Amino acid sequence: MHGKPDIVLPKYKTVIFIHGCFWHGHEGCRYYVVPKTRTEWWLNKINTNINNDLQYGKALELRGWKVLVVWECDLKGVDKAGFLTSIIAALKNNEEKPI
Structure with a gap:
């Protein structure tokens, strides 16, 4: 398995990565703010994660x-169990974009 998926659903041949907005450089997100100290180091780290x-x-x-x-940020204030259930339901119905 490439990378480290947070959730693996072998039955649906689907993997789910839950990305931290800061660590994975979620553009336009309020949780992704480039630090003012050691900026070059942080940008290198985050860009490596993105690649x-x-x-x-x-x-x-x-x-x-x-x-x-x-x-x-998509999971803030969301019922996580219900969210996962909706993903699995969409996969069962073979929807192209389950979320």
């Missing part, structure tokens, strides 16, 4: 896996 995310996602898709990304 790794893209590579892992492509490698998994080439192996026939569906890759879903859920951002930390």
